[in-house]
Amino acid sequence: MVALVTGAARSYGxxxxxxxxxxxxxxxxxxxxxxxxxxxxxxxxxxxxxxADEIVANGGDALALxxxxxxxxxxxxxxxxxxxxxxxxxTLVVCAGVVSAAQVARMTRAEWDEVLDTNLTGxxxxxxxxxxxMVAAGSGRVVFVTGPEARRGFASLSHVAAAxxxxxxxxxTVALEVAPSGVSVNMVCASPPxxxxxxxxxxxxxxxxxxxxxxxxxxxEQIAAVYPQGRPFVEPQEVAAAVEFLLTDSAASWTGGVxxxxxxxxxxxxx
Amino acid sequence: MSDPTxxxxxxxxAVVLVTGAAKGQGxxxxxxxxxxxxxxxxxCDLAEQLDTAGRMGTREELEETAALVREQGAVxxxxxVDVRDDAQVKSWADSAVHRxxxxxxxxxxxxxxxxxxxxxxxxxxxxxxxxxxxxxxAHAMRAVVPHLVRAGRGRVVATSSAAGREGVPNCVHYAAxxxxxxxxxxxxxxxxxxxGITVNAVCPMSVDTDMCHNDATYKLFMPxxxxxxxxxxxxxxxxxNAMDVPWIDPADVTEAVLFLASPAARYITGVALDVAAGWNxxxxx
Numbered sequence: 001m002v003a004l005v006t007g008a009a010r011s012y013g014x015x016x017x018x019x020x021x022x023x024x025x026x027x028x029x030x031x032x033x034x035x036x037x038x039x040x041x042x043x044x045x046x047x048x049x050x051x052a053d054e055i056v057a058n059g060g061d062a063l064a065l066x067x068x069x070x071x072x073x074x075x076x077x078x079x080x081x082x083x084x085x086x087x088x089x090x091t092l093v094v095c096a097g098v099v100s101a102a103q104v105a106r107m108t109r110a111e112w113d114e115v116l117d118t119n120l121t122g123x124x125x126x127x128x129x130x131x132x133x134m135v136a137a138g139s140g141r142v143v144f145v146t147g148p149e150a151r152r153g154f155a156s157l158s159h160v161a162a163a164x165x166x167x168x169x170x171x172x173t174v175a176l177e178v179a180p181s182g183v184s185v186n187m188v189c190a191s192p193p194x195x196x197x198x199x200x201x202x203x204x205x206x207x208x209x210x211x212x213x214x215x216x217x218x219x220x221e222q223i224a225a226v227y228p229q230g231r232p233f234v235e236p237q238e239v240a241a242a243v244e245f246l247l248t249d250s251a252a253s254w255t256g257g258v259x260x261x262x263x264x265x266x267x268x269x270x271x
Numbered sequence: 272m273s274d275p276t277x278x279x280x281x282x283x284x285a286v287v288l289v290t291g292a293a294k295g296q297g298x299x300x301x302x303x304x305x306x307x308x309x310x311x312x313x314x315c316d317l318a319e320q321l322d323t324a325g326r327m328g329t330r331e332e333l334e335e336t337a338a339l340v341r342e343q344g345a346v347x348x349x350x351x352v353d354v355r356d357d358a359q360v361k362s363w364a365d366s367a368v369h370r371x372x373x374x375x376x377x378x379x380x381x382x383x384x385x386x387x388x389x390x391x392x393x394x395x396x397x398x399x400x401x402x403x404x405x406x407x408x409a410h411a412m413r414a415v416v417p418h419l420v421r422a423g424r425g426r427v428v429a430t431s432s433a434a435g436r437e438g439v440p441n442c443v444h445y446a447a448x449x450x451x452x453x454x455x456x457x458x459x460x461x462x463x464x465x466x467g468i469t470v471n472a473v474c475p476m477s478v479d480t481d482m483c484h485n486d487a488t489y490k491l492f493m494p495x496x497x498x499x500x501x502x503x504x505x506x507x508x509x510x511x512n513a514m515d516v517p518w519i520d521p522a523d524v525t526e527a528v529l530f531l532a533s534p535a536a537r538y539i540t541g542v543a544l545d546v547a548a549g550w551n552x553x554x555x556x
Contacts, residue, residue, distance in 0.1 A: 072394055103462045104409075104455075105416040109357050112409055116401065120447065124397060132390040153457025153541055161454035162405060169450025172438025174389050256438060 002086040007095030009043035015236030025061035027082040033068035037110040069122030079129040101156040101203040119163035140183040175256035184255035228264025280308030286371040291381030293328020295480035299521035305343035313367040315352035324383040325485035354407030364414035377415040379408040379429040389443040404448035426532040433476040460541030469540035476547035477518040513549025
């Protein structure tokens with residue numbers, strides 16, 4: 001058993017990598033390459049390596065490979081290195097994603113392209129590089145982790161929503177194509193784990209609905225008011241636990257599905 | 272004074288932009304708006320054959336659409352535009368405003384279809400599909416919406432697909448693009464709702480056009496038949512639908528587009544409207 005986790009430098013990807021590493025070697029990828037349209041501090045290669053160091057310090061096996069998922073050849077090279085280090089990848093968890101905030105009327109081409117290329121095409125690259133080998137082996141588990149933007153519209157996040165909805169369409173299609181092989185493909189749509197993009201992107205605070213009577217309160221209270229459960233953030237460990245379940249024998253029949261970890265906003269989904 | 276011999280039409284005096292209008296659904300939409308009184312229908316198309324796709328519109332067909340629109344009494348400007356090139360799209364939209372003063376309706380219809388399993392799909396096909404069927408919608412919206420915002424009104428209708436509502440084997444790039452259109456449309460609907468601009472998607476199943484009737488599409492739906500005929504296709508497609516038809520007519524989609532752009536649909540926004548002969552009854556929402 002070998003897991004490959006993209007977006008593993010922090011947030012959900014980090015928690016998932018740390019959790020999966022308790023039972024199998026984990027290969028960690030993240031996308032440190034330069035972006036022109038992102039207004040928050042990106043994770044660094046050092047962030048990625050420190051996750052790998054933590055795994056190794058806990059007695060696990062880990063390989064940190066700073067990789068830009070927007071580059072298929074770089075992804076393929078990383079998968080080859082992973083294979084050489086630990087053998088065939090049996091679990092793929094795609095978490096790599098970036099965010100910016102702009103209304104359609106003001107969105108730049110760079111904002112559109114960088115989100116689509118990372119969040120959607122990057123996921124396709126990793127899928128192409130990893131899943132065919134799983135199909136040939138007759139087993140494997142794939143989980144795409146995305147946000148609540150995959151389930152509804154979000155003002156100022158039309159590019160993120162487009163990429164996230166497209167990711168679900170892609171994942172469901174791959175799920176159907178590989179279903180006979182025994183490989184499963186599922187999605188986890190999780191609300192944000194922390195306030196990093198929110199505090200860096202004021203337009204995003206408006207987008208999540210953090211306005212109205214709560215204005216003036218600390219941002220986390222504004223954010224908490226958006227969710228039926230009244231708390232602001234999903235714990236990364238909750239997402240890691242869902243992914244871990246999808247890798248168990250008990251989840252053998254789970255494929256093509258979407259799990260919402262939403263602090264109650266899923267109750268507003270039409271299905 | 273209303274004239275009973277010439278009842279008001281739904282789009283009297285409107286300026287309507289339609290992408291992908293050389294033939295097929297786009298032509299049908301352009302003609303539909305013209306028939307309903309549009310003063311100007313501004314159309315564009317790539318008008319060039321891409322290696323990956325079924326037969327695409329030509330410059331002659333784009334001009335033919337323009338001539339048919341003019342026969343309905345509307346002014347028609349026809350331009351070759353690659354919707355992947357946001358500068359071209361912006362210049363097309365700006366010139367429409369320059370010539371006609373404003374834009375009332377944008378129909379983001381341009382799209383292609385190609386098919387391959389996810390593990391054989393050439394990366395160039397992935398990019399081409401995402402750039403045209405999803406990026407093209409975004410670029411047209413980014414080019415036109417600022418004009419609508421300035422005017423404080425307007426309608427946007429984008430073409431998604433039944434493939435935007437479920438997974439479709441051998442269409443990973445097409446399904447991704449068409450799902451993406453719905454996420455884009457719903458987000459734009461939220462942004463533009465406060466100023467009264469509506470943004471919706473139509474999700475047609477197979478439509479009786481070249482995109483449906485070609486060897487690649489037939490093979491997708493009938494992998495076990497060596498050389499499928501139109502009759503074979505009719506049987507294979509009919510079983511997909513709740514209603515007893517194999518495919519719908521472009522006019523059926525046009526009626527949905529016209530409705531969503533019409534005054535009657537003023538409070539309908541953020542919708543993905545299935546025009547699908549009941550295929551949609553299989554979807555969860």
